[in-house]
Amino acid sequence: MFAFLSSRQLLFIAHRNRRTQFQLGLLQKTAFFSIKSFSLAQRHSFTVSYLINSCGFSPKSALLASQKVHFENPDKPDSVLNLLKQNGFNDTHITKLIRRFPQFLLFNPKNTLLPKIEFFRSIGISTSDLPRILSTSPDLLKRSLKNHLIPCYDILKSLLVENEKVIKTLRRSHWSLQYITISIVPNVELLREVGVPQSNISFLVTTCPFVASIQPSKLVKAIQEVKEMGIDPSKIVFVQAIVVVLTLKKPMWEYKFEIFKRWGWSKEDTVLAFKKDPNFMRLSVKNIMKTMNFLVNKFGRPSADIARNPVVLHLSLEKRIIPRCSVIQILVANDLVKDGLSFSSFLLVNEKSFLEKYVSKFQDIAPQLLSLYQNKMDLLDVEIQFEKG
Numbered sequence: 001m002f003a004f005l006s007s008r009q010l011l012f013i014a015h016r017n018r019r020t021q022f023q024l025g026l027l028q029k030t031a032f033f034s035i036k037s038f039s040l041a042q043r044h045s046f047t048v049s050y051l052i053n054s055c056g057f058s059p060k061s062a063l064l065a066s067q068k069v070h071f072e073n074p075d076k077p078d079s080v081l082n083l084l085k086q087n088g089f090n091d092t093h094i095t096k097l098i099r100r101f102p103q104f105l106l107f108n109p110k111n112t113l114l115p116k117i118e119f120f121r122s123i124g125i126s127t128s129d130l131p132r133i134l135s136t137s138p139d140l141l142k143r144s145l146k147n148h149l150i151p152c153y154d155i156l157k158s159l160l161v162e163n164e165k166v167i168k169t170l171r172r173s174h175w176s177l178q179y180i181t182i183s184i185v186p187n188v189e190l191l192r193e194v195g196v197p198q199s200n201i202s203f204l205v206t207t208c209p210f211v212a213s214i215q216p217s218k219l220v221k222a223i224q225e226v227k228e229m230g231i232d233p234s235k236i237v238f239v240q241a242i243v244v245v246l247t248l249k250k251p252m253w254e255y256k257f258e259i260f261k262r263w264g265w266s267k268e269d270t271v272l273a274f275k276k277d278p279n280f281m282r283l284s285v286k287n288i289m290k291t292m293n294f295l296v297n298k299f300g301r302p303s304a305d306i307a308r309n310p311v312v313l314h315l316s317l318e319k320r321i322i323p324r325c326s327v328i329q330i331l332v333a334n335d336l337v338k339d340g341l342s343f344s345s346f347l348l349v350n351e352k353s354f355l356e357k358y359v360s361k362f363q364d365i366a367p368q369l370l371s372l373y374q375n376k377m378d379l380l381d382v383e384i385q386f387e388k389g
Helices: 007-043 045-055 059-065 075-086 091-100 102-106 109-122 129-136 145-160 163-172 174-193 198-207 216-228 236-247 250-262 267-276 278-282 285-298 303-308 310-314 317-333 351-362 368-374
Strands: none
Touching: 045 059, 045 075, 045 091, 059 091, 075 091, 075 102, 075 109, 091 102, 091 129, 109 129, 109 145, 129 163, 145 163, 145 174, 145 198, 163 198, 174 198, 174 216, 198 236, 216 236, 236 267, 236 278, 250 267, 250 285, 267 278, 267 303, 267 310, 278 310, 285 303, 285 310, 285 317, 303 310, 317 351, 317 368, 351 368
8 A cells, every 4th residue: 555655655654653753752842841840849838938928939930949949938038037127128129139149048047147237337328228239239238247258348348548439339239349459450550550640540430330340451441542542530530531541442433433423423533533532423413413513504604613622512402402403593693603613612511601601791782692592392393583772
C-alpha cells in the first residue's frame, strides 16, 4: 500500500510525525515545570503565603522570591517588618525592598539592621528620605557598617567637606557610597591634577554623581577632549563640559553640530558656543529649532549672535523671548532704542530691570505696552499707537 504513496505524501507524514513529537516534548516540559513549581510552592507554602499577605507580592512574584528565601514561621520576618515600619517605611517601600532583596527578611533586626538605620539617621538623612533611599538601594543594607559604610561616608565627606553636600549626593545617587574607592576617589584626583578647584569638584559630585563615579579611563578621555577645546579647568564650565561630553551620545553630538551648521554656524561657532555654555548642547532639537527660527527669521538677528550668547536657547520662547523681542522691535521701529541691542541687555536681565528700562520708561507715550507685554502677546503682530509729545 505504502509503495503507491507519492513523495509529497511521504513528506507530509514525516512532517506530521515530527510535529507530534515536538508537541509531546513541549507538553512534557510544561508538565515538568508545572510539577516543579507546584512542588516548590508546596515545600515553601508558608514563605509564599507570607510574601503575598505581609509583603504585597503577587502569587507569581512570591513563588519566584521563595527560591531565594525560605522560612517556616513568621517570627524573624515579622520583627524585620516591624522595625521598618517603626522607621517610616510604608507598604510600598517594604514591597520594593523585599522584592529586590528577599533575604532581607532573615536579617537580624537588632544587631544588623538597626545599627545601619541609626547610622544613616546620625549623618543627617531625614525620616522621609531614608525609606526611599534604602528601598531603592538595598545593597547599602548588605554592606558592613564598620568596614564599608562608615569608611566610605568619611571619604565622601572629606571630598565634599560639608555634610549637607554629602546628604545631597546620597539623595541624588544612593549607590554612590558603593563606588567611593573604585571610581570617585580616583576621579577626584584626576580633576585635581588638571587644576579643577574643590568647589567645582563638589559641584560635580553633588549634582552629577553618575559622572563622578564613571570609569576613570572614560573621565581621562573626556578631560582631554574638553581641554583640547580650550576650556579653562579652573572655570565651572570645565566640569559642565565634561558632564555633557560623557552623557551626550556621539551620534547626537554630531547631529547637533549639523543642526547648527544649517543655521549658518561654522564648527568653530558651535565650539565657541559650547565653551560659553556647554549645557545648550543638551537641549532638545525641537526647542532649538523653534527658538532659532523665531530669533533669525522673525526677529531678524544673525544666527552668529546666538552663537555668542547660547544661553538664550535655554529661555522660554513663549514666556520670555517672544514678548521681550516684540517690545524691543516696537521700540526700535519708533526710534526709542537703538537697533542691534545685545541679547544680554534685554533677554538675560531680570523682569524688574526689563520693565524699568524698556516698558515703564515709555509708559507715557505707549500706555498699552505694559498690559500687552504682561499678557505675553506677540507684539510683532499688534499695532501700537505712540503718543507724540
